[in-house]
Amino acid sequence: MTTKQSDPLKALVDIISSQTAVLQSTYAQNNSEFPSLNTPFQPTALEFDPNVTAARNLIIAAATQLIATVQSPIEFVASSMGGVYDTVTLGLMVDINVPEILKEAGTQGLHVDQLASATGVDSSYLSRVLRYLAIRHVFKEVSPDVFTHNRLSSMLTKAKSLKEIKEDPNARFDNAPIAASLHMGSTQILNSSTALISFIKNPKQASAPFNMAYKTSQTMFEWMEKSGNGFEARVFTAAMKVNDENPPEIYTSSIQGNTLKPNDTIVDVGGGRGSVTFALHKAYPKLRYVVQDLDQQIAAAKKFWDEKDAEAIKTGQVQLRVHDFFTPQPIKDAAVYFLCVVIHDWSDEDARKILSNIRPAAGAHSKLVLYEMVAEHITESHASAPYPLLPDYAGAGFLTILDIAMLSFYNGKERTSEEYAKLGRESGWQLEEVKPGKLSALIFTPI
Ligand SMILES: C[S@@+](CC[C@H](N)C(=O)[O-])C[C@H]1O[C@@H](n2cnc3c(N)ncnc32)[C@H](O)[C@@H]1O
Incomplete structure (x- = not known):
């Protein structure tokens, strides 16, 4: 990484080779080898080791930049044009339970003819779709038209067996956040994106691209509450479970329950099933918690708490309440009101309404905490980015996908910390601190 600045190609290759050595030596020190692309994903603690993550991020950033540098711009356009097919081919695989x-066929894999009879989909279509994916390293073609799982494709597998899926198709995405996200990607996200260009050119014509694509004036959340869309609501709940993987310290370190009194109240506004509350209640069982959301989500929350901690509901230590956050906050003087990945769903105007509705309920010592990924300008410099990588090389790729998805669904937005501070000021809250992390905690006090 000491390559002189005039030789970006060499610098990129050096990053790749030095960081690959870091990966290999970290695995060797743990008497294992870096997992092969050919074997299904079996998460080990090493996958989440900070050194492994840092090396992986650098390799991905350097390899991506190397491709962008050496690729013919004409090929770039051709492959970008096809990006939509990644979405639909993955969505199809998940939809027809491939x-x-x-997985049930085992390591020898299956011929597309066998897959065709198991899925009811014509084998010639199947082989083309599987080949599209296999050339992109998702599934492996082991002999002509015979496919098996590999590391990437194994992540598409739902949490239920084929038998369970057949018995209760509506529950098929339960506890499978990756498959659920891909289902959403190939339905609501894809459909909404068809209206994105028209919406951006004339945003006055609808609340969001979603409303244009689905011909509704309801927000996506209201639309999911409608009868007939219960399955989509259930898939959304399953997709949101990806946040359950977050380490609890993200939440506990900003709430600092040890500094609060027993029975001080924490309000989880737009809390879904209350999985963040679940982590907090585990850490600070003496505090009181109120999870607020719309009808369907509170119904899902009841089920979640029945299974996970029925006692907390019985004793009233955790309460689940239907509350529309566009109406005044009913819980007065809570120690903390928090919203986890909620504000990014909304336009500035709506976000101000949500935060302003909490402000009158706050006491002098109440805090407002927002958990969000915080956007940064690509030009902002970070000492950690080696030449010639972009400064925010680690998470910006995913954050910008989320940003456009939020725009498509709700005219929502991933914001910088300055934008969050401004939103706060305009709704009666002063941003005091940003604790950075996978999700940052933005901590506000009443103005
Ligand atoms: C992206 S999810 C986040 C859920 C939860 N905070 C979490 O981290 O898992 C946004 C949540 O906002 C809820 N929501 C949307 N509109 C709402 C409203 N008007 N009032 C209350 N909750 C709402 C949705 O039902 C959904 O559960």
């Missing part, structure tokens, strides 16, 4: 069928 990952579960291949």
